[in-house]
Amino acid sequence: MNNKVTIRDVAKAAGVSPSTVSRAFSMPGRVSPATTKRIFQVADELGYHEIPVESRPSSGHKGLVAIIVPDMTNQFFSDIVRSVQQECARQGMGLLVSESCESASMERVAFDRAVYYADGVILASSRMPDSMIRKCAQVKPVVVTNRVIRGVSSVITDVSQGMKQTAAHLKGLGFDRLTYLDGPAHSWSAGMCWNELTQACAEEGLKIKRFWPGVPTYEGGFQMARDYLKNPTGAVVAYNDMMALGFIAAMRKNGYECPRDYSIIGIDDDIVGRLAWPALTSIHRSTRLLGSQAARTLLARFTNGDVGTPVQSTPTRLVIRESTGPRSS
CATH class of the missing domain: 3.40.50.2300 (Response regulator)
Known part of the structure; x- marks a missing residue:
C-alpha cells in the first residue's frame, strides 16, 4: 500500500471528483457500476487502498478474525462461517462476519472496515478482482476460499x-x-x-x-x-x-x-x-473441512508466521438420491 497516494490523486486519474471516489468506497450503491469499476481500477493501479485515517489498523494483536461472504442466506456460506467459528473458538479467537451481497464494491468496503478490528480476514468465494485481493493481502493476512489468487493463501474444493x-x-x-x-x-x-x-x-x-x-x-x-x-x-x-x-x-x-x-x-x-x-x-x-482449513491457515499466519501451502484442496463426491433415475422413453 502506498500511503503517499491520496484520494485526490485517484479522483484526478479517474476523471471524477474526490467526493465521488469517497462515495464509491463508502456508499457504492450511490455511484454507477461503471464509475465504481473505473475508480477501483485506478486505485489499484496507483496503489491506493482506502482506509480512513482514524480507522487505520494497528499492529497489535486483537484476538479477532473476520470473514466476508457473498450471501448469508446460502447455506453453503453459513456452514463455512460456522466451521470457521468453531475453529476460532478452539484457538481462543473471536469472529467478525460481514456479507457483501454478491458485490465486489461492498466486499472491498467490508474489508476496509474489518481490518481495523481483525488480525486477519477470510474471503469466502470473493467477488473482487485478483489485483484487488492482492492489495488487501498487503494490509492484513488474507486467506481466500473457492478461489486461487497468485501470492495469496487459498483453500478450494476439488470438484x-x-x-x-x-x-x-x-x-x-x-x-x-x-x-x-x-x-x-x-x-x-x-x-x-x-x-x-x-x-x-x-x-x-x-x-x-x-x-x-x-x-x-x-x-x-x-x-x-x-x-x-x-x-x-x-x-x-x-x-x-x-x-x-x-x-x-x-x-x-x-x-x-x-x-x-x-x-x-x-x-x-x-x-x-x-x-x-x-x-x-x-x-x-x-464446508466443515473448507472452513476449518481456511481458519487454521489464517491463524497460523499471524500466530507463528507460517505461510504454509499456497493452495490447499478438499475432495468432492457424488451422493445419489431420488432426483435421478433411468432415462424415460
Missing part, C-alpha cells in the same frame, strides 16, 4: 472427482446429453465447475448445453426452467442445490416431475436438498 462421478452416473442412466445451469459470471468456482464438467462429459461421450450466467439462488434456478423446456435434454446439473430446487419447482409447475420426466443433480449437498421431495442427488463439498 474434478465429483464431476467425473456425475458424468458417469448420467451415462449409466442412459443419457447422452445434459444441460448445465451455471452460476455468476464473476465466480471463480463457477468457471472451475464448468471446466471440470465439460472434461468429464467429454470422457463419457456426453454432449452438454450451458445456460450462463445464472443467479445462484432458488429464484435463479426457477427462471431457467422456461428456456430449458424449449429444448430439453432430459438430464440437468445445477451450479448449486438452491438453483436445482428452484428448477424442480418451476418444472413441477409446468407438469414435469423428476426423475419421471428428467433427472437433476445439484452441487453442495445442502440439508435443504436432502429434505426436498424428491431428495436431491448432489455433489458433496465439505
Whole structure:
C-alpha cells in the first residue's frame, strides 16, 4: 500500500471528483457500476487502498478474525462461517462476519472496515478482482476460499472427482446429453465447475448445453426452467442445490416431475436438498473441512508466521438420491 497516494490523486486519474471516489468506497450503491469499476481500477493501479485515517489498523494483536461472504442466506456460506467459528473458538479467537451481497464494491468496503478490528480476514468465494485481493493481502493476512489468487493463501474444493462421478452416473442412466445451469459470471468456482464438467462429459461421450450466467439462488434456478423446456435434454446439473430446487419447482409447475420426466443433480449437498421431495442427488463439498482449513491457515499466519501451502484442496463426491433415475422413453 502506498500511503503517499491520496484520494485526490485517484479522483484526478479517474476523471471524477474526490467526493465521488469517497462515495464509491463508502456508499457504492450511490455511484454507477461503471464509475465504481473505473475508480477501483485506478486505485489499484496507483496503489491506493482506502482506509480512513482514524480507522487505520494497528499492529497489535486483537484476538479477532473476520470473514466476508457473498450471501448469508446460502447455506453453503453459513456452514463455512460456522466451521470457521468453531475453529476460532478452539484457538481462543473471536469472529467478525460481514456479507457483501454478491458485490465486489461492498466486499472491498467490508474489508476496509474489518481490518481495523481483525488480525486477519477470510474471503469466502470473493467477488473482487485478483489485483484487488492482492492489495488487501498487503494490509492484513488474507486467506481466500473457492478461489486461487497468485501470492495469496487459498483453500478450494476439488470438484474434478465429483464431476467425473456425475458424468458417469448420467451415462449409466442412459443419457447422452445434459444441460448445465451455471452460476455468476464473476465466480471463480463457477468457471472451475464448468471446466471440470465439460472434461468429464467429454470422457463419457456426453454432449452438454450451458445456460450462463445464472443467479445462484432458488429464484435463479426457477427462471431457467422456461428456456430449458424449449429444448430439453432430459438430464440437468445445477451450479448449486438452491438453483436445482428452484428448477424442480418451476418444472413441477409446468407438469414435469423428476426423475419421471428428467433427472437433476445439484452441487453442495445442502440439508435443504436432502429434505426436498424428491431428495436431491448432489455433489458433496465439505464446508466443515473448507472452513476449518481456511481458519487454521489464517491463524497460523499471524500466530507463528507460517505461510504454509499456497493452495490447499478438499475432495468432492457424488451422493445419489431420488432426483435421478433411468432415462424415460
